[in-house]
Amino acid sequence: MTAEPRRLSLEDRVAIEDLVRAYARAMDFGDIDAVPALFTADGSIRDIQGRLWDQAAGGPRAFAARWIVPPGAKRGQHWIQQMQVEQISEDCYRLLSYWSSTQWLPESPAPVLTALGLYTDTVVRHSGRWLIREKVIDRWETGR
Numbered sequence: 443m444t445a446e447p448r449r450l451s452l453e454d455r456v457a458i459e460d461l462v463r464a465y466a467r468a469m470d471f472g473d474i475d476a477v478p479a480l481f482t483a484d485g486s487i488r489d490i491q492g493r494l495w496d497q498a499a500g501g502p503r504a505f506a507a508r509w510i511v512p513p514g515a516k517r518g519q520h521w522i523q524q525m526q527v528e529q530i531s532e533d534c535y536r537l538l539s540y541w542s543s544t545q546w547l548p549e550s551p552a553p554v555l556t557a558l559g560l561y562t563d564t565v566v567r568h569s570g571r572w573l574i575r576e577k578v579i580d581r582w583e584t585g586r
Contacts, residue, residue, distance in 0.1 A: 450527055450535065457572050458537060458565050459524050465574065466520040466541070469510060477506035481574045482566060488578045490559065502577075518545035519553065522561070533567035534575075540582070558582035 450458075461480060468476035478485070478501060486496040487505045495505035511517045526538045539561040544553040564576040 450529070454567075454572070455527065458527065458535065461565060461572050461574065462522055462524065462537065462539060462561065462563060465577070466522055469506065470517060470519050472510045472517065474503065474506045474510055478503040481577075482568055485574055486576050488576075490557070490579045490581050502574075518543050518556065530564065535565050537561070537563045537565060539563070541579075 465477065465480050467473075468480070481487075481502045484497060485502055486494060487502055488494050489505060489509070493499070495501055495508075500507075521542045521544075523540045524537060525540055528536050528538075530536055541559050541561055542555060543557045543559075545556045546552075547554055547556075559582045560580045562576075562578040562580070563574050565572050566575050567573075
């Protein structure tokens with residue numbers, strides 16, 4: 443008989459959700475230094491175009507430097523809705539979240555919804571805090 447997965451405590455669930463929100467906030471506010479601090483030392487991101495930002499490609503810092511809007515430019519904003527948390531192993535969980543992104547386009551007087559997608563985050567507890575080990579950013583496609 444297989445042991446039932448350990449139920450994630452409310453405290454841990456909130457900490458994991460705060461971690462995902464901190465990532466979005468760092469990206470939205472252009473805080474390149476904050477992004478890698480949310481990841482494990484070997485953390486990676488697969489971006490919306492399918493490119494893997496692992497340590498060989500510069501990791502989360504290089505990803506942030508590529509995708510963060512330059513200072514002074516009109517920035518976008520991410521909205522995240524956590525959908526599902528599933529246990530992979532002890533102190534390792536997979537979080538699926540819907541996201542949407544609005545951006546100020548040069549010709550637009552107001553923000554415009556520019557993308558919908560799904561984050562798949564693998565998070566681990568490391569030295570008492572939750573960190574992202576892997577983030578996969580997918581565009582939401584109809585028919586999925």
